[in-house]
Amino acid sequence: MEHGAVRQQIGLGGPRLGREFYRRDPVTVAKELLGQRLVRIVDGRRLAGLIVETEAYLGVGDKAAHSCRGRRTARNNSMWLDGGHAYVYFTYGMHYCFNVVTDRQEIPTAVLVRALEPTEGLEVMAKNRGLLTKETVEKGLFGLGEEAGGLEADVLYRLCSGPARLCQAMAIDRRLDGVDLVTSEVFFIERARRGRLREDQIVCGPRVGVAYAEEWADKPLRFYLRGNRFVSRP
DNA sequence: CCCGTGATTTAT
DNA sequence: TAAATCACGGGG
Numbered sequence: 246m247e248h249g250a251v252r253q254q255i256g257l258g259g260p261r262l263g264r265e266f267y268r269r270d271p272v273t274v275a276k277e278l279l280g281q282r283l284v285r286i287v288d289g290r291r292l293a294g295l296i297v298e299t300e301a302y303l304g305v306g307d308k309a310a311h312s313c314r315g316r317r318t319a320r321n322n323s324m325w326l327d328g329g330h331a332y333v334y335f336t337y338g339m340h341y342c343f344n345v346v347t348d349r350q351e352i353p354t355a356v357l358v359r360a361l362e363p364t365e366g367l368e369v370m371a372k373n374r375g376l377l378t379k380e381t382v383e384k385g386l387f388g389l390g391e392e393a394g395g396l397e398a399d400v401l402y403r404l405c406s407g408p409a410r411l412c413q414a415m416a417i418d419r420r421l422d423g424v425d426l427v428t429s430e431v432f433f434i435e436r437a438r439r440g441r442l443r444e445d446q447i448v449c450g451p452r453v454g455v456a457y458a459e460e461w462a463d464k465p466l467r468f469y470l471r472g473n474r475f476v477s478r479p
Numbered sequence: 480c481c482c483g484t485g486a487t488t489t490a491t
Numbered sequence: 492t493a494a495a496t497c498a499c500g501g502g503g
Contacts, residue, residue, distance in 0.1 A: 300498070302498075309498065310498085311498080318487080318488080319487085320486080320487060320488090334486095334487095334498085335485085335486065335487090336485095336486080336487090336497055336498075336499070337483080337484065337485080337486095337497060337499050337500085338483070338484025338485035338486070338497090339483075339484055339485080339499080339500085340484095340499050340500075342498060342499080344498085357498055359498085407499070407500070408498070408499075409499050409500065410499085410500075452498070453498075453499095454497085454498050454499070455498060457496085457497085458498095
């Protein structure tokens with residue numbers, strides 16, 4: 246099915262980011278992904294959120310990147326695909342993390358998506374996250390019609406604020422590894438914002454959880470929206 | 480602060 | 492084949 250037709254069938258949604266958006270260096274893509282909308286279709290329903298935090302991984306030589314040594318393995322294979330594909334990996338025996346592959350084929354760079362501001366399908370996300378306790382349901386916090394209307398703040402801010410949390414919320418696992426975000430009917434990114442963010446709207450700092458990466462540990466390759474409440478850590 | 484959890488990678 | 496590691500999250 247053609248993309249426009251898919252969008253129409255699904256309803257909602259704006260134009261999707263195209264191949265050329267992703268075929269750039271990971272730092273540029275990491276910054277420009279901020280404010281765009283990640284969408285996952287599950288059982289015909291849209292789960293979506295605005296990307297508010299990202300990290301760039303610079304490929305061969307970047308000691309924090311899975312492609313640091315330039316060796317293509319069963320796990321990191323997707324990093325060598327063309328820009329716009331998904332790289333999903335499994336770690337710590339229980340967590341998935343989602344990256345957007347950047348630049349051209351054979352250049353193994355990527356952007357880790359670290360946090361979303363959830364906008365659609367919040368009750369499904371809460372269920373996927375195991376945050377739908379009996380008490381939460383009894384209090385009638387869901388099914389009120391308004392998306393985040395009755396959702397308690399402590400649940401809301403734990404939905405997608407972390408790379409593994411957002412994967413759990415949006416049902417992202419290894420089956421989505423290698424999927425093409427430009428053409429997939431179930432996993433893609435929509436343009437929710439046109440033009441560039443002002444530089445002062447973006448906070449830049451060291452990547453999280455890469456202390457082992459020696460001289461690469463402190464490079465300012467993490468980006469998030471200034472003042473946004475949904476980043477994984479302020 | 481510590482710990483679960485198991486695939487993947489690296490060292491013997 | 493064995494050991495160490497890990498782009499994390501949840502619970503004190």
